[in-house]
Amino acid sequence: MNILISLSTVFLSLPLGIAAGLWSGQLRHLVPWKPLSFSFHSIGGIPVVGPGLEILAMIFVPLFIHDFWFYWSHRIEHKVAILWEFHKIHHSDDRMNTSTWARDHFLQESWRAFFSVFTLGLIIDLHLAEAGKAALYSTMFLIGLSMFYHSAIRVRLPWLDRMLVTPQVHRIHHLVDAKHYNRNFADVLPIFDIVFGTYYRPQREEFPVTGLGPDFPAPRSLLSAQFGPLAAVGLMLRRKSNVATR
Numbered sequence: 751m752n753i754l755i756s757l758s759t760v761f762l763s764l765p766l767g768i769a770a771g772l773w774s775g776q777l778r779h780l781v782p783w784k785p786l787s788f789s790f791h792s793i794g795g796i797p798v799v800g801p802g803l804e805i806l807a808m809i810f811v812p813l814f815i816h817d818f819w820f821y822w823s824h825r826i827e828h829k830v831a832i833l834w835e836f837h838k839i840h841h842s843d844d845r846m847n848t849s850t851w852a853r854d855h856f857l858q859e860s861w862r863a864f865f866s867v868f869t870l871g872l873i874i875d876l877h878l879a880e881a882g883k884a885a886l887y888s889t890m891f892l893i894g895l896s897m898f899y900h901s902a903i904r905v906r907l908p909w910l911d912r913m914l915v916t917p918q919v920h921r922i923h924h925l926v927d928a929k930h931y932n933r934n935f936a937d938v939l940p941i942f943d944i945v946f947g948t949y950y951r952p953q954r955e956e957f958p959v960t961g962l963g964p965d966f967p968a969p970r971s972l973l974s975a976q977f978g979p980l981a982a983v984g985l986m987l988r989r990k991s992n993v994a995t996r
């Protein structure tokens with residue numbers, strides 16, 4: 751089911767992602783400032799450590815920008831009932847595993863991507879080839895990390911818990927128990943949770959049960975996963991309720 755949801759999400763969110771890129775390109779001519787020009791090659795020129803630092807910068811500079819927006823869009827999704835209806839699909843997996851990383855609704859993916867595309871387009875001016883390379887490196891790293899921290903393995907990495915999101919750190923975010931609701935929102939760098947006060951460091955043997963519990967069963971078909979939230983939001987708008995349950 752997770753594979754089906756992720757494939758349909760990629761397919762359905764693609765047109766909205768392209769539209770965000772095009773709008774950002776048009777807006778760039780209208781904004782009163784000149785986007786900051788930046789080159790990863792200038793880092794690569796540092797003797798000895800330069801080439802390694804250049805690759806690290808290509809991975810982490812885009813991920814830092816991505817994670818700032820991801821943190822806030824994710825936090826808002828847990829607060830606003832309409833957005834929570836879409837994000838709920840990700841949390842409804844009661845047996846979190848590697849494939850859960852891609853279990854997202856296509857509209858949720860689109861609204862998150864929108865902010866990153868706008869930031870990059872309007873604030874930073876990158877050479878197209880460098881931007882492509884940085885996007886490839888950072889996306890590959892992000893997918894690998896996300897698959898790893900959604901996996902069901904019981905691994906403890908206390909030395910890494912504050913630097914990168916680890917399986918134990920993200921497991922806390924998926925907890926079925928209300929004890930740790932609204933904790934550990936970051937996608938890559940826990941620094942955002944630490945700075946904005948939502949970080950919870952897992953205890954030594956803390957590997958809790960995940961999911962939403964029996965009151966919110968996981969969708970049983972691809973159609974109910976992608977279109978169920980739309981129906982729920984329609985109903986919610988008619989009743990005018992907009993407070994998230996989590």
Ligand SMILES: [Zn+2]
Pocket residue numbers: 824828837841923
């Ligand atoms: Zn969440």
Ligand SMILES: [Zn+2]
Pocket residue numbers: 840850851900920924
């Ligand atoms: Zn997750």
